Amino acid sequence: MTSHQSTQTMKPATAAKKLGVYLQATPAEFQEGVVSRTELSALQTDPPEWLLELRRSGPHPRPVVAARLGVSIAGLARGGVTEALTTEQIEALKAENPAWLRRERATQAEVRKETVRIKEKKAERDDRSDGERS
Template sequence: MTRQRSTQTMKPATAAKKLGVYLDATPAEFRDGVISREELDAMQADPPDWLRELRRDGPHPRPVVADRLGVSISGLARAGITEPLTTEQITALKQEQPEWLGRERTTRAESQREAARLAAARSGDRPAN
Protein backbone atom coordinates (compact mmCIF):
# COMPACT_ATOMS: atom_id res chain seq x y z
CA MET A 1 0.00 0.00 0.00
CA THR A 2 1.44 3.37 -1.00
CA ARG A 3 0.73 6.43 0.99
CA GLN A 4 -0.54 9.61 -0.68
CA ARG A 5 1.94 12.43 -0.30
CA SER A 6 0.43 15.70 0.81
CA THR A 7 1.10 18.79 -1.23
CA GLN A 8 3.65 21.04 0.40
CA THR A 9 2.36 24.63 0.60
CA MET A 10 3.76 27.90 1.87
CA LYS A 11 2.52 31.29 2.88
CA PRO A 12 2.65 34.06 0.28
CA ALA A 13 5.37 35.87 2.28
CA THR A 14 7.62 32.81 2.08
CA ALA A 15 6.98 32.38 -1.64
CA ALA A 16 7.66 36.07 -2.30
CA LYS A 17 10.94 35.83 -0.41
CA LYS A 18 11.96 32.76 -2.43
CA LEU A 19 11.03 34.58 -5.65
CA GLY A 20 12.93 37.73 -4.60
CA VAL A 21 9.94 40.08 -4.86
CA TYR A 22 8.22 42.53 -2.54
CA LEU A 23 5.05 40.88 -1.25
CA ASP A 24 2.91 44.04 -1.18
CA ALA A 25 3.58 44.57 -4.90
CA THR A 26 2.34 41.12 -5.91
CA PRO A 27 -1.18 40.57 -7.27
CA ALA A 28 -4.00 40.05 -4.75
CA GLU A 29 -4.54 36.44 -5.84
CA PHE A 30 -0.91 35.70 -4.92
CA ARG A 31 -1.08 37.50 -1.54
CA ASP A 32 -4.44 36.03 -0.53
CA GLY A 33 -3.80 32.34 -1.16
CA VAL A 34 -1.31 29.64 -0.39
CA ILE A 35 1.34 28.59 -2.88
CA SER A 36 2.26 24.97 -3.46
CA ARG A 37 5.84 23.89 -4.08
CA GLU A 38 4.79 22.91 -7.60
CA GLU A 39 3.33 26.38 -8.27
CA LEU A 40 6.51 28.01 -6.97
CA ASP A 41 8.68 25.80 -9.15
CA ALA A 42 6.51 26.63 -12.16
CA MET A 43 6.79 30.37 -11.46
CA GLN A 44 10.57 30.08 -11.20
CA ALA A 45 10.84 28.06 -14.41
CA ASP A 46 8.43 30.20 -16.45
CA PRO A 47 7.66 33.46 -14.60
CA PRO A 48 4.27 35.04 -15.27
CA ASP A 49 4.25 38.58 -16.67
CA TRP A 50 3.63 40.20 -13.27
CA LEU A 51 6.67 38.42 -11.81
CA ARG A 52 8.91 39.40 -14.71
CA GLU A 53 7.78 43.01 -14.34
CA LEU A 54 8.39 43.06 -10.57
CA ARG A 55 11.85 41.58 -10.97
CA ARG A 56 12.69 44.10 -13.69
CA ASP A 57 11.13 47.32 -12.33
CA GLY A 58 10.41 46.73 -8.64
CA PRO A 59 9.63 47.77 -6.05
CA HIS A 60 12.32 45.47 -4.71
CA PRO A 61 12.65 44.07 -1.17
CA ARG A 62 15.62 45.14 0.95
CA PRO A 63 17.80 42.07 0.20
CA VAL A 64 17.49 42.74 -3.53
CA VAL A 65 18.11 46.48 -3.09
CA ALA A 66 21.19 45.78 -0.97
CA ASP A 67 22.55 43.28 -3.49
CA ARG A 68 22.00 45.59 -6.46
CA LEU A 69 23.75 48.45 -4.63
CA GLY A 70 26.56 46.19 -3.41
CA VAL A 71 25.93 46.88 0.27
CA SER A 72 24.57 44.94 3.23
CA ILE A 73 21.02 45.17 4.54
CA SER A 74 22.49 46.76 7.67
CA GLY A 75 24.22 49.30 5.45
CA LEU A 76 20.85 50.26 3.97
CA ALA A 77 19.47 50.75 7.48
CA ARG A 78 22.46 52.89 8.49
CA ALA A 79 21.79 55.03 5.41
CA GLY A 80 18.14 55.41 6.43
CA ILE A 81 16.76 53.33 3.56
CA THR A 82 14.02 51.18 5.06
CA GLU A 83 11.45 51.13 2.26
CA PRO A 84 11.54 49.09 -0.97
CA LEU A 85 13.09 50.85 -3.95
CA THR A 86 12.34 50.63 -7.65
CA THR A 87 14.98 49.84 -10.26
CA GLU A 88 14.85 53.50 -11.29
CA GLN A 89 15.62 54.65 -7.73
CA ILE A 90 18.46 52.14 -7.42
CA THR A 91 19.94 53.34 -10.72
CA ALA A 92 19.70 56.96 -9.56
CA LEU A 93 21.57 56.12 -6.34
CA LYS A 94 24.30 54.38 -8.31
CA GLN A 95 24.68 57.43 -10.54
CA GLU A 96 24.64 59.91 -7.64
CA GLN A 97 27.22 57.88 -5.69
CA PRO A 98 26.39 59.35 -2.28
CA GLU A 99 29.16 59.17 0.32
CA TRP A 100 27.37 56.52 2.36
CA LEU A 101 27.18 54.19 -0.65
CA GLY A 102 30.94 54.15 -1.13
CA ARG A 103 31.51 53.67 2.59
CA GLU A 104 29.02 50.80 2.82
CA ARG A 105 30.41 49.09 -0.29
CA THR A 106 33.87 49.20 1.27
CA THR A 107 32.51 47.81 4.54
CA ARG A 108 30.77 44.93 2.73
CA ALA A 109 33.87 44.11 0.68
CA GLU A 110 36.04 44.02 3.81
CA SER A 111 33.51 41.81 5.57
CA GLN A 112 33.40 39.40 2.64
CA ARG A 113 37.21 39.24 2.48
CA GLU A 114 37.38 38.47 6.20
CA ALA A 115 34.70 35.78 5.91
CA ALA A 116 36.60 34.18 3.02
CA ARG A 117 39.86 34.32 5.00
CA LEU A 118 38.25 32.63 8.01
CA ALA A 119 36.60 29.97 5.85
CA ALA A 120 39.94 29.21 4.19
CA ALA A 121 41.64 29.01 7.59
CA ARG A 122 38.98 26.60 8.89
CA SER A 123 39.35 24.36 5.86
CA GLY A 124 43.11 24.23 6.33
CA ASP A 125 44.03 26.09 3.16
CA ARG A 126 46.13 28.63 5.04
CA PRO A 127 46.59 29.78 8.61
CA ALA A 128 44.39 32.55 10.02
CA ASN A 129 46.15 35.79 10.95
Protein backbone atom coordinates in the same frame (compact mmCIF):
# COMPACT_ATOMS: atom_id res chain seq x y z
CA MET B 1 -4.95 1.38 3.75
CA THR B 2 -4.27 4.21 1.32
CA SER B 3 -1.93 6.97 2.37
CA HIS B 4 -2.94 10.45 1.27
CA GLN B 5 -0.05 12.65 0.36
CA SER B 6 -0.85 16.23 1.23
CA THR B 7 0.34 19.00 -1.02
CA GLN B 8 2.93 21.16 0.69
CA THR B 9 1.94 24.80 0.60
CA MET B 10 3.47 28.02 1.80
CA LYS B 11 2.26 31.46 2.68
CA PRO B 12 2.48 34.11 -0.03
CA ALA B 13 5.18 35.94 1.96
CA THR B 14 7.39 32.83 1.90
CA ALA B 15 6.80 32.30 -1.81
CA ALA B 16 7.57 35.97 -2.56
CA LYS B 17 10.80 35.70 -0.58
CA LYS B 18 11.81 32.58 -2.52
CA LEU B 19 10.99 34.36 -5.79
CA GLY B 20 12.94 37.47 -4.72
CA VAL B 21 10.01 39.86 -5.12
CA TYR B 22 8.28 42.39 -2.88
CA LEU B 23 5.02 40.81 -1.68
CA GLN B 24 3.01 44.04 -1.66
CA ALA B 25 3.75 44.52 -5.36
CA THR B 26 2.45 41.08 -6.38
CA PRO B 27 -1.08 40.59 -7.76
CA ALA B 28 -3.92 40.33 -5.21
CA GLU B 29 -4.64 36.69 -6.06
CA PHE B 30 -1.01 35.82 -5.22
CA GLN B 31 -1.13 37.74 -1.93
CA GLU B 32 -4.45 36.24 -0.82
CA GLY B 33 -3.88 32.58 -1.63
CA VAL B 34 -1.44 29.89 -0.71
CA VAL B 35 1.29 28.64 -3.02
CA SER B 36 2.07 24.97 -3.46
CA ARG B 37 5.59 23.75 -4.11
CA THR B 38 4.44 22.77 -7.61
CA GLU B 39 3.11 26.28 -8.27
CA LEU B 40 6.33 27.83 -6.94
CA SER B 41 8.38 25.59 -9.20
CA ALA B 42 6.22 26.61 -12.18
CA LEU B 43 6.65 30.30 -11.30
CA GLN B 44 10.42 29.82 -11.15
CA THR B 45 10.77 27.87 -14.40
CA ASP B 46 8.20 29.74 -16.48
CA PRO B 47 7.55 33.11 -14.81
CA PRO B 48 4.40 35.00 -15.84
CA GLU B 49 4.71 38.55 -17.18
CA TRP B 50 3.88 40.16 -13.81
CA LEU B 51 6.79 38.31 -12.18
CA LEU B 52 9.20 39.20 -14.99
CA GLU B 53 8.18 42.86 -14.72
CA LEU B 54 8.58 42.88 -10.92
CA ARG B 55 12.05 41.37 -11.20
CA ARG B 56 12.99 43.85 -13.91
CA SER B 57 11.52 47.09 -12.50
CA GLY B 58 10.60 46.47 -8.88
CA PRO B 59 9.80 47.53 -6.32
CA HIS B 60 12.43 45.18 -4.93
CA PRO B 61 12.62 43.77 -1.38
CA ARG B 62 15.50 44.88 0.83
CA PRO B 63 17.72 41.81 0.20
CA VAL B 64 17.57 42.51 -3.55
CA VAL B 65 18.16 46.24 -3.05
CA ALA B 66 21.15 45.51 -0.81
CA ALA B 67 22.62 43.06 -3.32
CA ARG B 68 22.20 45.46 -6.23
CA LEU B 69 23.87 48.25 -4.25
CA GLY B 70 26.64 45.97 -2.97
CA VAL B 71 25.88 46.52 0.71
CA SER B 72 24.36 44.57 3.59
CA ILE B 73 20.74 44.87 4.69
CA ALA B 74 22.00 46.48 7.92
CA GLY B 75 23.98 48.92 5.77
CA LEU B 76 20.77 49.90 3.98
CA ALA B 77 19.14 50.62 7.32
CA ARG B 78 22.14 52.67 8.47
CA GLY B 79 21.82 54.61 5.21
CA GLY B 80 18.14 55.31 5.94
CA VAL B 81 16.77 52.99 3.24
CA THR B 82 13.95 51.08 4.90
CA GLU B 83 11.46 50.71 2.06
CA ALA B 84 11.43 48.71 -1.14
CA LEU B 85 13.03 50.52 -4.09
CA THR B 86 12.45 50.33 -7.81
CA THR B 87 15.25 49.60 -10.26
CA GLU B 88 15.14 53.26 -11.27
CA GLN B 89 15.59 54.40 -7.66
CA ILE B 90 18.48 51.94 -7.18
CA GLU B 91 20.20 53.23 -10.31
CA ALA B 92 19.69 56.83 -9.15
CA LEU B 93 21.30 55.99 -5.80
CA LYS B 94 24.24 54.36 -7.58
CA ALA B 95 24.68 57.44 -9.76
CA GLU B 96 24.41 59.80 -6.79
CA ASN B 97 26.81 57.59 -4.77
CA PRO B 98 26.17 59.29 -1.40
CA ALA B 99 28.73 59.10 1.40
CA TRP B 100 26.77 56.43 3.31
CA LEU B 101 26.74 54.18 0.21
CA ARG B 102 30.48 54.56 -0.35
CA ARG B 103 31.11 53.81 3.34
CA GLU B 104 28.83 50.74 3.35
CA ARG B 105 30.36 49.38 0.15
CA ALA B 106 33.83 49.73 1.70
CA THR B 107 32.61 47.95 4.83
CA GLN B 108 31.12 45.16 2.72
CA ALA B 109 34.38 44.80 0.78
CA GLU B 110 36.30 44.46 4.08
CA VAL B 111 33.84 41.83 5.30
CA ARG B 112 34.31 39.85 2.08
CA LYS B 113 38.11 40.06 2.37
CA GLU B 114 37.98 38.90 5.99
CA THR B 115 35.69 36.01 5.05
CA VAL B 116 38.14 34.88 2.36
CA ARG B 117 41.07 35.22 4.80
CA ILE B 118 39.29 33.10 7.42
CA LYS B 119 38.32 30.49 4.84
CA GLU B 120 41.91 30.26 3.57
CA LYS B 121 43.26 30.00 7.13
CA LYS B 122 40.79 27.22 7.91
CA ALA B 123 41.73 25.36 4.71
CA GLU B 124 45.41 25.70 5.59
CA ARG B 125 44.78 24.39 9.11
CA ASP B 126 42.73 21.48 7.70
CA ASP B 127 45.53 20.64 5.24
CA ARG B 128 48.08 20.61 8.07
CA SER B 129 45.92 18.38 10.25
CA ASP B 130 45.34 16.01 7.29
CA GLY B 131 49.11 15.82 6.76
CA GLU B 132 49.71 15.01 10.42
CA ARG B 133 47.25 12.11 10.30
CA SER B 134 48.88 10.48 7.26
